Amino acid sequence: MASEKPVEVVTCTAPVNIAVIKYWGKRDEELILPINSSLSVTLHQDQLKTTTTAAISRDFTEDRIWLNGREEDVGQPRLQACLREIRRLARKQRSDSHEDPLPLSLSYKVHVASVNNFPTAAGLASSAAGYACLAYALARVYGVESDLSEVARRGSGSACRSLYGGFVEWQMGQRADGKDSIARQVAPEAHWPELRVLILVVSAERKPTGSTAGMQTSVETSALLRFRAEALVPARMAEMTRCVRERDFQAFGQLTMKDSNQFHATCLDTFPPISYLSDTSRRVIRLVHCFNAHHGRTKAGGIHV
Numbered sequence: 001m002a003s004e005k006p007v008e009v010v011t012c013t014a015p016v017n018i019a020v021i022k023y024w025g026k027r028d029e030e031l032i033l034p035i036n037s038s039l040s041v042t043l044h045q046d047q048l049k050t051t052t053t054a055a056i057s058r059d060f061t062e063d064r065i066w067l068n069g070r071e072e073d074v075g076q077p078r079l080q081a082c083l084r085e086i087r088r089l090a091r092k093q094r095s096d097s098h099e100d101p102l103p104l105s106l107s108y109k110v111h112v113a114s115v116n117n118f119p120t121a122a123g124l125a126s127s128a129a130g131y132a133c134l135a136y137a138l139a140r141v142y143g144v145e146s147d148l149s150e151v152a153r154r155g156s157g158s159a160c161r162s163l164y165g166g167f168v169e170w171q172m173g174q175r176a177d178g179k180d181s182i183a184r185q186v187a188p189e190a191h192w193p194e195l196r197v198l199i200l201v202v203s204a205e206r207k208p209t210g211s212t213a214g215m216q217t218s219v220e221t222s223a224l225l226r227f228r229a230e231a232l233v234p235a236r237m238a239e240m241t242r243c244v245r246e247r248d249f250q251a252f253g254q255l256t257m258k259d260s261n262q263f264h265a266t267c268l269d270t271f272p273p274i275s276y277l278s279d280t281s282r283r284v285i286r287l288v289h290c291f292n293a294h295h296g297r298t299k300a301g302g303i304h305v
């Protein structure tokens with residue numbers, strides 16, 4: 001039993017996911033509930049991944065976390081929310097199975113070390129892979145077996161999509177407590193083997209505006225964002241799901257590009273405006289359109305986060 005060992009250690013890896021219908025904006029900052037549903041493609045872990053080791057021990061006197069070799073403040077609200085949620089689930093699982101409601105291991109502190117093998121906070125979804133991996137590692141080390149959407153989501157919204165491979169939707173849900181705001185697989189990774197994702201790193205610098213702050217300003221100031229979330233995304237989610245199920249690359253590629261453009265348009269509509277595209281990324285977009293025009297059909301679709 002876990003509680004009898006002096007130290008329990010697990011190591012997990014998690015993939016990055018790239019949204020093709022974008023998530024931008026929360027309706028609840030605390031619970032991390034989105035203003036619209038989103039859909040993403042989970043990438044293979046051969047190239048980009050997060051590796052997280054979690055250890056619990058009765059000898060640890062406090063929770064601690066290291067990210068890419070540097071110790072971080074474990075008091076960050078999102079980390080705390082993940083830790084609280086996993087311990088709540090562990091407690092619930094115990095009481096549901098009528099076991100001792102507080103086994104020793106549950107009171108143990110945890111040490112976490114996480115490494116991304118790609119640039120952190122640069123727009124490559126490190127927060128998604130990072131918090132999915134954290135949720136999974138914590139669940140394993142504390143013996144939690146339930147759905148981890150909520151734990152991952154409390155770290156970073158898009159992290160719930162990295163819990164699954166293939167094509168994944170994050171249903172926005174309607175409930176105020178967020179219990180129906182969960183990730184679900186639309187199609188498994190083997191569904192569309194011809195699909196290739198190219199990642200072009202145009203800059204490995206930190207993004208000029210972090211996602212959390214950026215979204216907040218957009219929700220407060222962009223009427224276009226509200227219109228998109230309410231009037232456009234529901235139909236786009238349905239159409240994107242169809243494209244994936246039928247492997248319709250023409251429509252998939254075009255909708256991916258249009259949704260990405262619309263996301264950047266809402267950034268420009270934000271006040272003060274936010275800008276994530278650089279001259280290099282604009283040149284890449286032009287190249288994709290020249291390439292498709294040359295072939296007379298959509299062979300490539302640019303996704304810009």
Ligand code: ADP
Pocket residue numbers: 050067114115116119120121122123124125126127128129130131134207210211212
């Ligand atoms: P990105 O586009 O890379 O997701 P964000 O600014 O949205 O950029 O998120 C970056 C933040 O996510 C980091 O500052 C850190 O707080 C968190 N993060 C990144 N990687 C990890 C990880 N492996 N484990 C835990 N948290 C992580």
